[in-house]
Amino acid sequence: MIRRIAIIGLGTMGPGMAARLARGGIDVVAYDVAAEAIARAPAMLAAADSVLDALAIGGPAAGGGSVRLTTDLADAVSGADLVIENVPENIAIKAEVYRAIDGLISADTIVASDTSGIPITKLQAHISNPGRMVGMHWSNPPHIIPMIEVIAGEATAPATVAVIRDFIRGLGLLPVLVKKDVPGFVENRVLYALLREVVDLVERGVIEPEDVDTCVSWGIGYKLAVVGPMALLDMAGLDIYNSVSTFLNEDLCDRKDVAPMIGRKIEAGTLGIKSGQGVYSYPRDGIAQLQRDRAQKLVAIRRILEGRD
Numbered sequence: 001m002i003r004r005i006a007i008i009g010l011g012t013m014g015p016g017m018a019a020r021l022a023r024g025g026i027d028v029v030a031y032d033v034a035a036e037a038i039a040r041a042p043a044m045l046a047a048a049d050s051v052l053d054a055l056a057i058g059g060p061a062a063g064g065g066s067v068r069l070t071t072d073l074a075d076a077v078s079g080a081d082l083v084i085e086n087v088p089e090n091i092a093i094k095a096e097v098y099r100a101i102d103g104l105i106s107a108d109t110i111v112a113s114d115t116s117g118i119p120i121t122k123l124q125a126h127i128s129n130p131g132r133m134v135g136m137h138w139s140n141p142p143h144i145i146p147m148i149e150v151i152a153g154e155a156t157a158p159a160t161v162a163v164i165r166d167f168i169r170g171l172g173l174l175p176v177l178v179k180k181d182v183p184g185f186v187e188n189r190v191l192y193a194l195l196r197e198v199v200d201l202v203e204r205g206v207i208e209p210e211d212v213d214t215c216v217s218w219g220i221g222y223k224l225a226v227v228g229p230m231a232l233l234d235m236a237g238l239d240i241y242n243s244v245s246t247f248l249n250e251d252l253c254d255r256k257d258v259a260p261m262i263g264r265k266i267e268a269g270t271l272g273i274k275s276g277q278g279v280y281s282y283p284r285d286g287i288a289q290l291q292r293d294r295a296q297k298l299v300a301i302r303r304i305l306e307g308r309d
């Protein structure tokens with residue numbers, strides 16, 4: 001039974017995840033090595049809580065979970081049934097966290113990584129009792145998106161996978177079992193195939209960024225929220241898919257490196273919302289409102305898809 005969870009890393013993903021878990025009656029203790037991350041967390045938790053209210057998820061009636069912030073790693077993981085590692089996507093940084101918690105947790109504490117796509121087999125080489133390590137890949141924003149990928153590494157015990165899958169289901173979320181530990185798992189393999197193609201199209205001058213966003217959001221994206229890609233094959237007809245694939249597959253972007261446009265923007269310090277400029281510009285005073293607007297629309301769409309409105 002999972003009642004107490006430690007979250008390690010309170011950057012983009014940690015606070016929303018903590019807020020959502022607390023709504024499921026879990027007592028969360030969240031730790032970050034950086035004082036700024038701890039200082040930023042209360043506002044992020046409050047923002048996530050107001051979205052969760054709009055989604056009518058949990059609350060005291062669900063069993064009264066809580067979130068406590070700490071600057072002490074031992075305090076964070078002490079007594080935890082599950083530790084969710086949520087630090088940057090870098091094997092060395094993640095391995096250092098596993099080394100640091102190894103002596104602080106019991107042998108059967110489950111350790112999950114929210115890695116976007118590092119194979120779990122590579123991560124579990126850095127912890128004792130690797131059978132208790134599993135991939136638990138949330139999607140951003142984690143308090144709104146209900147799907148979570150569950151990935152077993154080569155050494156993960158089937159019982160660990162079952163506990164995490166049932167736990168996610170018990171929270172009212174949607175666990176998706178990834179049967180092989182492939183890089184990027186499934187969600188990011190699909191997303192990165194799409195991102196590679198759209199960046200290539202923009203770089204080659206085929207389309208402007210604004211138009212590609214309209215095309216994908218109002219074309220494929222809107223439709224995919226209702227009809228998944230495998231069902232879409234049936235909707236279009238497998239004969240159509242076959243005919244189009246015959247000439248299109250060989251023309252799709254298949255570059256192995258990252259498109260130069262991305263490197264140029266990173267070199268210029270334009271990383272996206274976090275630096276006020278990326279593909280688009282984000283005036284400082286408009287960012288909070290943009291995020292509220294996006295959350296509000298995602299909530300409205302989710303309520304409709306769930307048949308609640």
Ligand SMILES: NC(=O)C1=CN([C@@H]2O[C@H](COP(=O)(O)OP(=O)(O)OC[C@H]3O[C@@H](n4cnc5c(N)ncnc54)[C@H](O)[C@@H]3O)[C@@H](O)[C@H]2O)C=CC1
Pocket residue numbers: 008009010011012013014031032033034037085086087088089090093096097114115116117137138139140
């Ligand atoms: N950003 C996204 O859209 C998504 C990210 N992920 C994955 O989740 C993980 C975390 O990603 P983000 O939250 O975006 O990263 P982030 O860079 O926003 O936050 C990471 C946090 O970890 C902290 N940290 C670094 N070393 C630490 C240590 N030794 N102990 C404790 N805290 C430490 C940093 O201070 C920072 O606050 C990554 O593996 C990422 O690939 C998964 C799903 C979506």
Ligand SMILES: Cc1ncc(C(=O)O)c(C(=O)O)c1O
Pocket residue numbers: 115116117138139140187188
């Ligand atoms: C660009 C990008 N990369 C990774 C992820 C992830 O799921 O790990 C996301 C996301 O939306 O969650 C993402 O947008």
